[in-house]
Amino acid sequence: MGQRFHIGRRGVFVGQDDYGNRYFEARDNSDSYDQRKRRWVIYSGYAEASKVPAEWSGWLHYTLDEPPTREPLKRRAWEKDHLPNLTGTVHAWRPKGSLTNGGERAAATSDYQAWKPE
Numbered sequence: 514m515g516q517r518f519h520i521g522r523r524g525v526f527v528g529q530d531d532y533g534n535r536y537f538e539a540r541d542n543s544d545s546y547d548q549r550k551r552r553w554v555i556y557s558g559y560a561e562a563s564k565v566p567a568e569w570s571g572w573l574h575y576t577l578d579e580p581p582t583r584e585p586l587k588r589r590a591w592e593k594d595h596l597p598n599l600t601g602t603v604h605a606w607r608p609k610g611s612l613t614n615g616g617e618r619a620a621a622t623s624d625y626q627a628w629k630p631e
Contacts (some may be wrong), residue, residue, distance in 0.1 A: 528582035533557030563598035578581050
C-alpha cells in the first residue's frame with residue numbers, strides 16, 4: 514500500500530517489459546543530487562537485476578534518454594533474446610563431470626592419474 518502511494522505521488526509509469534517488470538520515472542528532479550529525474554524498476558516476482566533487458570537497463574542507467582516504449586532500439590540479426598541469470602537454478606549450465614551431473618565424465622587419452630599413497 515505504501516509503495517503504491519509513494520509511486521502515485523512521486524512517480525510516473527513509463528513502461529513494462531516482456532517479463533512483467535514495471536518502470537517508473539520521478540515527476541521532477543527535486544530528490545536528485547545530480548539534477549536528473551530518478552528512475553526505478555518494480556520487479557515482477559523475485560527481485561533479480563539480471564531480469565532487466567538491455568534496452569531497459571540502458572534507460573535505467575541514463576545511457577538512453579528515452580525509454581524503449583517511446584524510442585525502441587533496433588534489433589540486430591545476431592542478437593539473442595534476453596535471458597536472466599540462471600545460476601543457482603535447475604536451468605543453469607553444468608559441465609560434464611560436475612557433481613550435480615553425477616561427477617562422471619568420459620576418460621580422455623591424456624588423462625592424469627591421481628596420486629594414491631601406498
